[in-house]
Amino acid sequence: MFxxxxxxxxxxxxxxxxxxxxxxxxxxxxxxxxxxxxAGVLDxxxxxxxxxxxxxxxxxxxxxxxxxxxxxxxxxxLDLVKKLKVKPEDNxxxxxxxxxxxxxxxxxxxxxxxxxxxxxxxNEVAYHKQVNGALETLLIPSASNAELKSLLETGLKIFQGHxxxxxxxxxxxx
Amino acid sequence: MNAIALHRLLWLAVPGLVLAxxxxxxxxxxxxxxxxxxxxxxxxxxxxxxxxxxxxxxIAHTAxxxxxxxxxxxxxxxxxxxxxxxxxxxxxxxxxxxxxGHLDVSP
Numbered sequence: 001m002f003x004x005x006x007x008x009x010x011x012x013x014x015x016x017x018x019x020x021x022x023x024x025x026x027x028x029x030x031x032x033x034x035x036x037x038x039a040g041v042l043d044x045x046x047x048x049x050x051x052x053x054x055x056x057x058x059x060x061x062x063x064x065x066x067x068x069x070x071x072x073x074x075x076x077x078l079d080l081v082k083k084l085k086v087k088p089e090d091n092x093x094x095x096x097x098x099x100x101x102x103x104x105x106x107x108x109x110x111x112x113x114x115x116x117x118x119x120x121x122x123n124e125v126a127y128h129k130q131v132n133g134a135l136e137t138l139l140i141p142s143a144s145n146a147e148l149k150s151l152l153e154t155g156l157k158i159f160q161g162h163x164x165x166x167x168x169x170x171x172x173x174x
Numbered sequence: 175m176n177a178i179a180l181h182r183l184l185w186l187a188v189p190g191l192v193l194a195x196x197x198x199x200x201x202x203x204x205x206x207x208x209x210x211x212x213x214x215x216x217x218x219x220x221x222x223x224x225x226x227x228x229x230x231x232x233i234a235h236t237a238x239x240x241x242x243x244x245x246x247x248x249x250x251x252x253x254x255x256x257x258x259x260x261x262x263x264x265x266x267x268x269x270x271x272x273x274x275g276h277l278d279v280s281p
Contacts, residue, residue: 065269072232072249157210158233161270168271 026142027091033081034088035097035139036152039131040070040077042101046127049105050120059117062169066124066162073155080151101127114173121170128163132156202226202254205275207235207247210267212275219257220280226254236268237275244268 027035043066050063081088104123111119135156143149200222206213208230217225227237229247237255238244242263247253260281267273 069233069269076232154209157272158270161210161267161272164271165269 027093027139028089029143029145029148030086030089031091031093032139032143032152033077033086033148034090035093035134036155037074037077037088038094038097040074042097043124043127044070044074045101046105046108046120046124049108050116053108053112053116054120055113056117056173058169058172059121062121062124062165065165069158069162073158077151080147084145084147086145086148118170118173121166121173124166125163125170128159128166132159132163135159200224200256204228205237207231207273210235210270210273212237212273215274216276216278218278218280221257221260223279224254224256225277226252228252234269235273237265238268239263239265 047063047067047070050059051067054060054063104127108116108119108123135152140149140152140156143152201219202224203217203219204226205217206228210231212227219225225237227235227245227247229235229249229251232249234249235247236244237247237253243255245253245255257277257279260279262276262278265275265277
């Protein structure tokens with residue numbers, strides 16, 4: 001079952017480089033927990049890079065908001081998996097997300113000043129859009145544990161807020 | 175409105191003196207924030223009343239009126255604002271602009 005999911009995902013990656021599978025089998029709760037946590041960690045890493053590189057107040061403030069919110073949500077996620085005795089399980093989606101984020105970080109590392117700010121914020125809009133789409137269409141519908149589902153739903157609202165916030169900052173940079 | 179009432183009203187407009195001078199006149203109205211929702215979303219209040227936002231979320235929020243005031247509400251904490259001006263205002267959370275609230279403030 002999981003092989004088919006991974007194979008479908010790998011096929012999808014080849015064409016679109018989108019880390020989330022839309023069809024194929026549903027991810028399990030341990031996989032969903034891993035994906036959600038990984039998505040948070042990757043945005044914290046992106047924020048840390050922005051905090052090192054950017055000197056623009058709006059961008060620095062936004063990065064601090066991302067770091068703070070995703071750390072708080074991931075702490076909640078860790079508390080929940082501990083309580084539910086669920087062991088997050090690494091999977092192709094988490095790996096694809098991590099790989100894409102690493103490539104984005106390398107791309108951003110070469111940019112400076114306004115070019116960096118613009119690329120970072122635009123990627124934040126795109127990244128949150130992508131993760132929110134996956135939460136809505138794949139992760140939330142696939143989650144079987146009610147508490148995990150509820151945490152993902154709250155996470156979705158938070159990240160939709162981030163997406164709007166990022167769009168607002170992107171508008172200010174223009 | 176008689177002269178005394180008018181006089182009181184003027185005092186209510188002065189920040190900081192509200193609770194000290196006329197504790198009975200002003201109310202505190204609670205707005206709960208839970209899972210990124212301001213509840214109640216619309217509040218009717220009077221100038222001099224205090225809005226107290228109670229944040230039940232693990233993340234920080236703000237109540238922000240564009241071009242005017244902003245209140246920061248830390249995670250699992252409360253924060254207050256005494257209303258100084260009459261009028262209807264829309265507010266939102268600057269960190270999560272999908273969160274929206276409304277205040278109708280009468281004189």
